[in-house]
Amino acid sequence: MNAPNSFRTGPDDNGHFGLFGGRFVAETLMPLILDLETAYNEAKADPAYKAEMDAGLKHYVGRPSPLYYAERLTEHLRAGAAPGMGAKIYFKREELNHTGSHKVNNVLGQILLARRMGKKRIIAETGAGQHGVATATLCARYGLECVVYMGAVDVARQAPNVFRMKMLGASVVPVQSGSKTLKDAMNEALRDWVTNVSDTFYCIGTVAGPHPYPAMVRDFQSIIGTETREQMLEMEGRLPDSLIACIGGGSNAMGLFHPFLDDPSVRIFGVEAAGHGIPSGQHAASLTGGRPGVLHGNRTYLLMDGDGQIAEAHSISAGLDYPGIGPEHSWLHDTGRATYISATDDEALAAFQLVAKLEGIIPALEPAHALAKVADLAPTLPEDHLMVVNLSGRGDKDIPQVADILGTSL
Amino acid sequence: MSTRIETRFKACATEGRAALVTFVTAGDPDFDTSLALLKALPAAGADIIEFGVPFTDPMADGPAIQAAGLRALAAGQTLAKTLAMVKTFREGDNTTPVVLMGYYNPVYVYGVERFLNDAKAAGVDGLVVVDLPPEEDEELCLPALAAGLDFIRLATPTTDDKRLPAVLKHTAGFVYYVSITGITGMAQADPTAVGTAVTRIKRHTALPVAVGFGVKTPESAAAIAANADGVVVGSALIDALRATLDSENRATPATLPAVTDLVGRLADAVRGVRRQAAE
Numbered sequence A: 001m002n003a004p005n006s007f008r009t010g011p012d013d014n015g016h017f018g019l020f021g022g023r024f025v026a027e028t029l030m031p032l033i034l035d036l037e038t039a040y041n042e043a044k045a046d047p048a049y050k051a052e053m054d055a056g057l058k059h060y061v062g063r064p065s066p067l068y069y070a071e072r073l074t075e076h077l078r079a080g081a082a083p084g085m086g087a088k089i090y091f092k093r094e095e096l097n098h099t100g101s102h103k104v105n106n107v108l109g110q111i112l113l114a115r116r117m118g119k120k121r122i123i124a125e126t127g128a129g130q131h132g133v134a135t136a137t138l139c140a141r142y143g144l145e146c147v148v149y150m151g152a153v154d155v156a157r158q159a160p161n162v163f164r165m166k167m168l169g170a171s172v173v174p175v176q177s178g179s180k181t182l183k184d185a186m187n188e189a190l191r192d193w194v195t196n197v198s199d200t201f202y203c204i205g206t207v208a209g210p211h212p213y214p215a216m217v218r219d220f221q222s223i224i225g226t227e228t229r230e231q232m233l234e235m236e237g238r239l240p241d242s243l244i245a246c247i248g249g250g251s252n253a254m255g256l257f258h259p260f261l262d263d264p265s266v267r268i269f270g271v272e273a274a275g276h277g278i279p280s281g282q283h284a285a286s287l288t289g290g291r292p293g294v295l296h297g298n299r300t301y302l303l304m305d306g307d308g309q310i311a312e313a314h315s316i317s318a319g320l321d322y323p324g325i326g327p328e329h330s331w332l333h334d335t336g337r338a339t340y341i342s343a344t345d346d347e348a349l350a351a352f353q354l355v356a357k358l359e360g361i362i363p364a365l366e367p368a369h370a371l372a373k374v375a376d377l378a379p380t381l382p383e384d385h386l387m388v389v390n391l392s393g394r395g396d397k398d399i400p401q402v403a404d405i406l407g408t409s410l
Numbered sequence B: 001m002s003t004r005i006e007t008r009f010k011a012c013a014t015e016g017r018a019a020l021v022t023f024v025t026a027g028d029p030d031f032d033t034s035l036a037l038l039k040a041l042p043a044a045g046a047d048i049i050e051f052g053v054p055f056t057d058p059m060a061d062g063p064a065i066q067a068a069g070l071r072a073l074a075a076g077q078t079l080a081k082t083l084a085m086v087k088t089f090r091e092g093d094n095t096t097p098v099v100l101m102g103y104y105n106p107v108y109v110y111g112v113e114r115f116l117n118d119a120k121a122a123g124v125d126g127l128v129v130v131d132l133p134p135e136e137d138e139e140l141c142l143p144a145l146a147a148g149l150d151f152i153r154l155a156t157p158t159t160d161d162k163r164l165p166a167v168l169k170h171t172a173g174f175v176y177y178v179s180i181t182g183i184t185g186m187a188q189a190d191p192t193a194v195g196t197a198v199t200r201i202k203r204h205t206a207l208p209v210a211v212g213f214g215v216k217t218p219e220s221a222a223a224i225a226a227n228a229d230g231v232v233v234g235s236a237l238i239d240a241l242r243a244t245l246d247s248e249n250r251a252t253p254a255t256l257p258a259v260t261d262l263v264g265r266l267a268d269a270v271r272g273v274r275r276q277a278a279e
């Protein structure tokens, strides 16, 4: 494939990133996503919308989030590296946002848009519950009805977030169909949307779904990379040399990557969940172990069988347990602009504990996958290499699950 | 040369009645039972057969059809087997139209060109693919039309007059009007609203209009039949099938008759309603 002049101009008018993306939805939803696209384009051009976003991000979400030099992790990894080796590691502290993850950046944008569109009822799908919590939070803030679909398996393993959503006034619907995880929650949210077309806004939590969602969610999350760029220039006087982030649907990663896509000196790594290991077949690494297919409104890499039936993903982390990936990542993968690697459940669990002990930061299990690969990559890179890892969320929600795995009863 | 779909709608119109379109899922609950059912449908009263292609993630379907798809997949159904069933069916029936209905991914993974060749060779007449709106016509709709297969488009209550021409543009065979906003097998269609919608669609097209998604009983089929060229019943047949399965979802001697009985009652209801001959 020829490298395009710019990696930042997509998608085209039909929502395609090369082969990927598109609008593969039922006719009932088609007028709705066209309306959404129009409303989003109008909002983007309206200074009042931008002012409302900026104020919300600053005063409610608590942005900018810090870019933090993880000194002890850096030193720890240098101790095991050859002389002169061991990249300098920075954390982009998205876990410090209100509600504890990057998800709120996107939800704020979508909820302000829903208000402009006059929608009173908000639906969302959630895996780890972070997107559900962020959505429930902003619905509480703006007095909107909120219904969150969550796979029954995830309801069980992310109990603290289920309780949080209920406290915030949302109703949480456990989804019993299919594999009872994120993909099924998304199916159920789409079924709700086709049923309640007039008053309902579907707030998708990642850079997936039909156009315009992948581009819109990316735009909202790009604040992560935009801030990182400014902060790094201020702290180090130059751009970072590499970026690394975990990938469920790919929103925290895309948010960090997108502002740097046209800076060829910046290497980009996405980390998928390898579950019990790629050869086991029990993983959630769509790019590493999947093929192009069509699901949830877009064409992208999917885990599936030879008949096009979607496979059940597996990951220790509910937020990464999805058999697809945002279409723009599929395109960045095929063009070679970004490199996609994977971390297993065990590697993520080890990184979770390591970073808690060395940095006093308990990461969520999702970014623990990225941290696991930082531990692999950093020692192979020189000391003057600046590496930014997106600390997309905090680990409070994972405490009961990790305690259970480590054999501690709370 | 007129197609099987055209011929069948014309024949029903000549009889002054709507066509009964029956939906069952291919391979539910197993290959042999499903094939026997497919063969039995025309004699039971089905004018047109919609054969559902199972998919793990049917986002426009309610619990009944979701479960039917999963039963079929658990029993080993594949797209290739579904095509083989149609081929066998065609050996004994060269007039009843068969329309495959499902989602794009299994077709995409099978390969569009290979699929169209094999479907045509098997005797498939048309395709309904839920997640391919006109915006994605280049994927399958245009190649299907070129291959001589009807691409049957869904029109819905949210398809307004402005959008309708785009939706109808490459539609062939018939128009499938989705009578409710929602998924299959849930809400009941309102016959009056459906009548208005069908009239609206007919202002834009000469194709027959069949109505589905909210039709469950012979009574509701009759009510819809008064205002449409075709009535589609799916979830109700699947519910009838499911009710006869044993605790491990296996077919029992009651399975086939339960479905064909209901098809018979639906056919009687539809045939009992005289309509002004459709043009």
Ligand SMILES: Cc1ncc(COP(=O)(O)O)c(C=O)c1O
Binding pocket: A101, A102, A127, A128, A129, A130, A131, A205, A206, A207, A246, A247, A248, A249, A250, A251, A252, A253, A318, A319, A320, A364, A366, A367, A392, A393, A394
């Ligand atoms: C903290 C955190 N990071 C990452 C993810 C994965 O989503 P995405 O890939 O869209 O960033 C989730 C999803 O729940 C999450 O909660």
